[in-house]
Amino acid sequence: MKAAFRSQYVPPGVLTIQEIDKPTPKDNEVLIRVYAASANRSDLHVLTGKPLLMRLFTGLFKPKLAVTGSDFAGQVEATGPAVRSFKVGDRVMGFGGGLGSGTHAQYITFPETKRIVLMPGNINYEQAAACLEGAYYAAMGIMQLKPAARQKALVYGATGAIGSAYVQFLKYYDVYVTAVCGGENRELVRSWGADKIIDYKTEDFTKDNEQYDFVIDAVGKSSFAKCKRLLKKNGIYAPSGGAENLFLVLMGPLLGGKKVLFPKDNKQNLGFIKELLEKGSFKPVIDRIYPLEKIAEAFTYVATGQKIGNVIITMD
Numbered sequence: 272m273k274a275a276f277r278s279q280y281v282p283p284g285v286l287t288i289q290e291i292d293k294p295t296p297k298d299n300e301v302l303i304r305v306y307a308a309s310a311n312r313s314d315l316h317v318l319t320g321k322p323l324l325m326r327l328f329t330g331l332f333k334p335k336l337a338v339t340g341s342d343f344a345g346q347v348e349a350t351g352p353a354v355r356s357f358k359v360g361d362r363v364m365g366f367g368g369g370l371g372s373g374t375h376a377q378y379i380t381f382p383e384t385k386r387i388v389l390m391p392g393n394i395n396y397e398q399a400a401a402c403l404e405g406a407y408y409a410a411m412g413i414m415q416l417k418p419a420a421r422q423k424a425l426v427y428g429a430t431g432a433i434g435s436a437y438v439q440f441l442k443y444y445d446v447y448v449t450a451v452c453g454g455e456n457r458e459l460v461r462s463w464g465a466d467k468i469i470d471y472k473t474e475d476f477t478k479d480n481e482q483y484d485f486v487i488d489a490v491g492k493s494s495f496a497k498c499k500r501l502l503k504k505n506g507i508y509a510p511s512g513g514a515e516n517l518f519l520v521l522m523g524p525l526l527g528g529k530k531v532l533f534p535k536d537n538k539q540n541l542g543f544i545k546e547l548l549e550k551g552s553f554k555p556v557i558d559r560i561y562p563l564e565k566i567a568e569a570f571t572y573v574a575t576g577q578k579i580g581n582v583i584i585t586m587d
Contacts, residue, residue: 272336273586274376275566283570286339288563293378300380301357301387302349303493304373308340308398310569310582311432311559313369314404317341318570328370339566340374340584342366342407344399345388349380356383362390364399366407366541375566377586383568388494388541391548394555401555402544405432409489412509412539413440416485420445423483425501427476428490429460432581433511433558438463438489440468443552449483451476456579463554477501485509490576495531509534556580 276289296302318339320326328334344364347357357363365387373379382385390399418424424441428434429450441448442464450460454470458529461468470474486498487509495508502508509532528576547553558579561569563586574583 272377286567298351298353303345305345306396317371338373344396406436407434411534418444423447424485425449434489500557538551
């Protein structure tokens, strides 16, 4: 089978396609024919080994996994003898986690008890792949924030994979949303329900004159220190990265009632995403689609930080 392969940490444009052995499922695993996956920010970190701190988990001197990729949409081709939740022919989608699970390949094996669900019938494989990594992180935040109608939220980086999901999830709960994005994407973000748009290219969103129950940094380019004046007394700052934020979580009692969220995984996340897809309350955003053979080009684009929503890799 074909797979995106590397034996060491490399820049985006160096990733190559190689023929490797097709995997065999263990007792509790399903063999999945992958039709689509995303190339995302998490994958980029795993590919390059940066920031260096993450190598404590992905391999100090060379990657533990030679094949990149963290999410997938495909069809079950075989099942281990202990599998009860899925059968051959099922269309499935799943997320292996931010440290990677080798999904940029034509076939993968995946435990039935991990982050995997049946695909909704109203989307295709490419759309399903655009509902995973970024949307999963947004769902993690939503499950902890527990938003309610008439609350107010600001989403910085509203057009990315995480941000576009956050905007739609918040509007599902009837939250007033201020979206921070490039002004050229104003109408797109409004189509997701955003109530107010701040163009980060011409305005400093941290000087906004409103206060919010939630301030969400969906691109990891701001900080609690810069955003705390935007928060109401018991407001919550939700980052998408940065070791300093874990320190701030521990300092919660010293932040004057304001809090920093440290997202926790939840088995309900994929179910929540699937439910909103079936209701038509969440529509995946796809920027570009690349065949597996052009995955190096796809990662080069992801590395620019300019993608809108998701970049999708197709295996056929």
